Amino acid sequence: MPKTPSLAAAGTAAKRPRPATAPAAAKPARKTTRTPAPQAAPAPRSTSAATVRRRARQIEDKRAAILGAALGLFSRFGLHGTSVDQVAARADVSKSNLLYYFANKEELYVSVLRNLLAVWLEPLRGFSAEQDPRAAIGDYIRRKLAVSRDSPDASRLFCLEMVQGAPLLRDELGRELRDLVERKSEVIRAWVADGRLAPVEPHHLIFALWATTQHYADFGVQVQALTGRTLDDPEFFEAAVQNVQRIVLDGIARAPGATAD
Template sequence: MPAPSSPTRTAPTAPRSSARAPLPASGQKAAGGRTERSRSTRPATASPAGRRQRQLEDKRSTILGAALGLFSRYGLHGTTVDQVAARAKVSKSNLLYYYASKEELYVSVLRDLLDLWLTPLRGFSAEQDPREAIAGYIRNKLMLSRDRPDASRLFCLEMVQGAPLLQDELAHELRELVERKSGVIRAWIEAGALSPVEPHHLVFALWAITQHYADFAVQVQAVSGRTLDDPEFFEETVRNVQAIVLDGIARAPGQDQAASRS
């Protein structure tokens, strides 16, 4: 994608804060059981550079959150920079200091989403019990569908449109991660802990079934009359999805002998 032209940037204005950092906790136990109090009554304060960096990160997070809400509802072409700036409560020039164009902002939102959705998968390791690992993955993904449905819907929208602005991440980061974790799944299969399934299809199935509750939340509610915001329905969903997936890939007793006779 051609690099967007960068407008003249105006340094962002960061609000000054008069709040002081809290005093160190007193009454902490030192070696030997003695109670040790802070040597100084002056509050610890972050360095000016640290405060500045935190302010910049907070502003970026605010802008990305505002952009996600609009992009997930109206798409890239239906959203304007002015709308994002208004929702983030920043000036347009301030927003363009952080993100040089709407397209750059959109890609930044998508990259954040991709990282968010892939974090649970990164935790797979051959040393784990596969049933526990997959059960935990299902719970984590359903939590994301419950807490960040707009993120899932925007990612789904981008995929349906052919992912024109995310092809590089899909072809490299996503593919490489899935290949590594497919190796973990194969190790579980070779150890006799799972039925012999193609790892790619298992990963696709996990994505599809968990993200369904975000992407088709309206349909889920229309059919069941409930949403994942209902704690009882959330736990019911977790238990049933875990059972559907794990019972489908669990190695049944005598499966090796049946396979050898076929």
């Protein structure tokens, strides 16, 4: 009779070991990218006073170059004979750069006129009743002839504007120029009333001073053609000053013992 396997044997058979399996491969660790903390934006650098002054000077220099170029062209060709492109080329700036400073040709032209009016009127501002009239008027003649020598283009442009009826300068003439002339006319009247000048109507005296001193600029070509010289010649300039002073001052000098009318 065959032997029945014992329970122990059966248990042993049942517990046969399973084939070993390779351990599961370890998952690679996930790399974490650390986002750096945002850095605060650098504080804006404060603009130094020197930088501000330098920029302001550069702007003024650019404006002066444009105004100077425009003056030279306007005095020769007038408003309508001058183009913005010509002014830009002469000032060595781009047209767009010029139009940044002056919106259009008319605005540029008026700015030039205002500048030259300020220069032209400056010598007259010094008149005061406390001055000796001969010294004040003599100095005015010298300063006005210096303007004709140093800024002939300005004088010619002003003359050209007047000949055309002052279409763009009329308002300035009606305000600043008129007010200044009226104030200085009162000074001249005071000199006459004090017996320090011969009776003279102030407006006509001022007109005579303007006409005489500006002739050397407005008609500079004629002066040079007739004399062969200009105010740039120091000797000729001094001769012009002394002769105009003598003609004017001797004409308005108070005669000894004369009384005001």
